[in-house]
Amino acid sequence: MKIAVLVKPALDxxxxxxxxxxxxxxxxxxxxxxxxxxxxxxAIKLKGNDKAYAISVLKWPPLQKRIQxxxxxxxxxxxxxxxxxxxxxxxGLIGSDQSATAKAIAAVINKVGADLVLAAxxxxxxxxxxxxxxxxxxxxxxxxxxxxxxRVEGGKAIAKRDLEDSVETAEAQLPAxxxxxREINQPxxxxxxxxxxxxxxxVNKLTLADLGIKPDVKVELVGYKPVVIQxxxxxxxxxxxxxxxxxxLQYLRQEGVI
Amino acid sequence: MKAxxxxxxxxxLYAASTLGEYAALAVGDAELKAAEGAPVVYNVxxxxxxxxxxxSAVLQLAGQYDVIxxxxxxxxxTIGGYMSQKLxxxxxxxxxxxxxxxxxxxxxxxxxxxxxxxxxRANVPAVLTIxxxxxxxxxxxxxxxxxxxxxxxxxxxxxxxxxxxxxxGVRIEEAEIIVSxxxxxxxxxxxxxxxxxxxxxxxxxxxSRPIAADxxxxxxxxxxxxxxxxxxxxxxxxxxxxxxxxxxxxxxxxRIIAAINNDPNAPxxxxxxxxxVEDLYKIVPILIRKAAELKK
Ligand SMILES: Cc1cc2nc3c(=O)[nH]c(=O)nc-3n(C[C@H](O)[C@H](O)[C@H](O)COP(=O)(O)OP(=O)(O)OC[C@H]3O[C@@H](n4cnc5c(N)ncnc54)[C@H](O)[C@@H]3O)c2cc1C
Numbered sequence: 404m405k406i407a408v409l410v411k412p413a414l415d416x417x418x419x420x421x422x423x424x425x426x427x428x429x430x431x432x433x434x435x436x437x438x439x440x441x442x443x444x445x446a447i448k449l450k451g452n453d454k455a456y457a458i459s460v461l462k463w464p465p466l467q468k469r470i471q472x473x474x475x476x477x478x479x480x481x482x483x484x485x486x487x488x489x490x491x492x493x494x495g496l497i498g499s500d501q502s503a504t505a506k507a508i509a510a511v512i513n514k515v516g517a518d519l520v521l522a523a524x525x526x527x528x529x530x531x532x533x534x535x536x537x538x539x540x541x542x543x544x545x546x547x548x549x550x551x552x553x554r555v556e557g558g559k560a561i562a563k564r565d566l567e568d569s570v571e572t573a574e575a576q577l578p579a580x581x582x583x584x585r586e587i588n589q590p591x592x593x594x595x596x597x598x599x600x601x602x603x604x605x606v607n608k609l610t611l612a613d614l615g616i617k618p619d620v621k622v623e624l625v626g627y628k629p630v631v632i633q634x635x636x637x638x639x640x641x642x643x644x645x646x647x648x649x650x651x652l653q654y655l656r657q658e659g660v661i
Numbered sequence: 662m663k664a665x666x667x668x669x670x671x672x673x674l675y676a677a678s679t680l681g682e683y684a685a686l687a688v689g690d691a692e693l694k695a696a697e698g699a700p701v702v703y704n705v706x707x708x709x710x711x712x713x714x715x716x717s718a719v720l721q722l723a724g725q726y727d728v729i730x731x732x733x734x735x736x737x738x739t740i741g742g743y744m745s746q747k748l749x750x751x752x753x754x755x756x757x758x759x760x761x762x763x764x765x766x767x768x769x770x771x772x773x774x775x776x777x778x779x780x781x782r783a784n785v786p787a788v789l790t791i792x793x794x795x796x797x798x799x800x801x802x803x804x805x806x807x808x809x810x811x812x813x814x815x816x817x818x819x820x821x822x823x824x825x826x827x828x829x830g831v832r833i834e835e836a837e838i839i840v841s842x843x844x845x846x847x848x849x850x851x852x853x854x855x856x857x858x859x860x861x862x863x864x865x866x867x868x869s870r871p872i873a874a875d876x877x878x879x880x881x882x883x884x885x886x887x888x889x890x891x892x893x894x895x896x897x898x899x900x901x902x903x904x905x906x907x908x909x910x911x912x913x914x915x916r917i918i919a920a921i922n923n924d925p926n927a928p929x930x931x932x933x934x935x936x937x938v939e940d941l942y943k944i945v946p947i948l949i950r951k952a953a954e955l956k957k
Contacts, residue, residue: 536742
């Protein structure tokens, strides 16, 4: 089965750079979106003798620097076991809304072909989870989101969908788009040998022009503001456990919360 | 602006009413009831779980509305993305503030693991989901005109079964006091201490992801964080939780955060109003006793 995996070079939010009350996107490093590793793992398990490939769309500036960074990240995905990668990098996609992202992804899929598209339920930087449904709509394919279990049988994807209060068993005819949760599997850590082999696997770079897509912006960013966490940060570290417990309860009573 | 509410609840109806004229789409009786008071309600008979049915209904109505508003749920994120692509519209999730200005929508949402807010100006038509607890007004009550609608389902997938999730019977989003447990607890049985403390304080028990997802010591309704529940209690007491950004993302709206951790360098202390450096096994039993005494 031929599988496309959406791999986002996401902002590493644990290293978000903030200077003088401003978020500095340009200096914040990228990482592979955590849950994408689960999608990659699932693809490697399901692909059989066919190929599984990554599709990445760059969303964060500055473009030139990010291309190199994304290429290095894609080597990690290839080392896990994907066969090749497609990196769509274009100024027109930086800061664009996800409609153009989905069009670009769908165009790569139409070009390379796929029986199944796997993606993460959401990416850690924006956490909107909208790209997999958008890609399904763009391709006109069935869609299953939030899969915590997945198997393919008789040309169908069968998944357990992890909803707030229930788990649904969903079936869809292939080709289909499936987004997965972190609970679906334990992503592998590539061996040194696999890391070396990944250096030889192809990373194909594409622009919007290559895919015949025009960018179009419907959401304008007014700005990012860091959330300033103003906590009192009173530390109670001296005394016996008994004394510490008294102090804590005293503070909480003063605050009127107990 | 004209808004259409899908998966109607009070907060989404209120958010829609602040923009101007509005209507709601109801699939099934429970939603028909929830939409009561909206000036127009489109009533679709069918399975509320059938996402394709909802998508078709919205796409049929979309031309008459500038904005589609839904509560933030996994299902609304699923259909929201799908419909937005069909409508060539922006989809903005977990909106915390919203107003119309010059024919556009000004919205704010948290981004980057809730470490920043993004202010966005979006063209209409647009699709939004609103974060819980941010639109707490009373929607005006009108006499409702019900319009029957019978769309064809777009059929995203076939539902072969539904199982309810194991539940600890908590609604953690609504708790005023949360005693939350992390991997500092060594055994499942030890969580009894947290339940005792929560009981003494009149609160509920929450947990970090590993406790629910990996160890499965508690059901997922206790899970707090970016991929769990976002909470906003008066008091959030984190015990044996290190304070990783994905956990913190779920507790930012708490009024007071207190933490107990035996590692003075645990990141949770950076996010806490009151931090106690102590072994939880020593201090929690004392807190249970003293909290119970306070109540008397
Ligand atoms: C995409 C993504 C989404 C995620 N979503 C969530 C989410 O929604 N919620 C969430 O919680 N996590 C989430 N995580 C996981 C998160 O990164 C952390 O791994 C997790 O929060 C850690 O849980 P913990 O604090 O219980 O465990 P640990 O990090 O292991 O911390 C245990 C703490 O207990 C302390 N401790 C140990 N013994 C004692 C003792 N005797 N007394 C007192 N203290 C003690 C230690 O000092 C330590 O600080 C997510 C991760 C990713 C990548």
